[in-house]
Structures are given as structure tokens and as C-alpha cells.
Amino acid sequence: MSRRRKVQVQCPACSHEQSVSAWHSINVTMNAKLREQFFAGEINVLVCKNCKFVGELPLSLLYHDVNLKFMAYYIPAYQLEEDDLYKTFKTDGTFASPLPGNDADTANPYGPHIVFSMRELRRYVIFREHLAGRGAAD
Numbered sequence: 700m701s702r703r704r705k706v707q708v709q710c711p712a713c714s715h716e717q718s719v720s721a722w723h724s725i726n727v728t729m730n731a732k733l734r735e736q737f738f739a740g741e742i743n744v745l746v747c748k749n750c751k752f753v754g755e756l757p758l759s760l761l762y763h764d765v766n767l768k769f770m771a772y773y774i775p776a777y778q779l780e781e782d783d784l785y786k787t788f789k790t791d792g793t794f795a796s797p798l799p800g801n802d803a804d805t806a807n808p809y810g811p812h813i814v815f816s817m818r819e820l821r822r823y824v825i826f827r828e829h830l831a832g833r834g835a836a837d
């Protein structure tokens with residue numbers, strides 16, 4: 700499933716505070732529109748209502764494509780310093796327990812591919828989609 704929450708964000712340009720809708724996870728098989736928004740750069744982005752500043756929110760994001768059987772998980776680099784991050788995973792890099800509200804997704808047998816930037820997340824999704832499109836070549 701796809702899951703989001705409201706976060707309180709302060710604009711880095713003008714300090715205006717506003718509430719922004721942010722995604723924990725997107726399941727693009729259940730909701731294809733989220734895939735479009737992901738590639739349009741509209742997922743977990745702040746658009747300041749005051750000064751129109753546009754910037755990425757430094758929040759983790761699970762991308763799940765059920766048909767192509769992969770999950771990719773973006774972890775903002777600053778979280779590498781936080782102990783809680785490591786409780787999320789087993790030592791083999793699979794999820795230790797389902798992410799909150801994502802039982803169905805994170806209980807899947809394949810572990811998440813981990814990336815540390817949204818740009819890399821997009822690249823990985825493109826790679827997997829091209830790989831799947833190769834079809835009979837393998």
C-alpha cells in the first residue's frame with residue numbers, strides 16, 4: 700500500500716512554516732499515478748506557499764513495484780548517524796519488521812535495494828524497468 704503523513708516544514712529560503720503531505724511509501728502497482736508523480740519530481744517536495752521555493756524534503760521513501768518484484772528504499776544520508784535506522788534492518792539488509800503501515804509490502808521475500816539520494820532512486824527504477832522490458836533476452 701501507499702502511505703503518507705503530514706509534516707511541518709520550514710522553508711529554507713524564507714522561513715515560512717507550512718504543513719506538507721509527505722509519502723512514507725509508494726506502491727506504483729496499486730497506484731500508477733504515483734509513479735508519474737515520482738518521475739515528475741512531485742513526491743516529497745516542498746513548494747513554499749510564501750516564496751515559491753521548491754526543494755526536496757529530506758525524508759525516507761520506499762518505492763515498491765509489485766509486478767517487477769522490487770522495492771527500493773531511499774534513506775537520506777543524515778539518517779546514517781541515527782541508531783533507529785539500524786533497528787529497521789537485519790544484518791543482511793532486509794527489513795527487520797514491516798515498516799509502519801506497510802505490512803503487506805515489507806513482508807515481501809525480496810529485500811529492499813537501498814539508495815541515498817532521490818536521484819539514485821529514480822535511476823534504479825529506470826534500470827529495473829529497462830531490465831524488465833528486455834523480456835526474452837535472458
Ligand SMILES: [Zn+2]
Binds near residue numbers: 711714750
Ligand atoms: Zn519560502
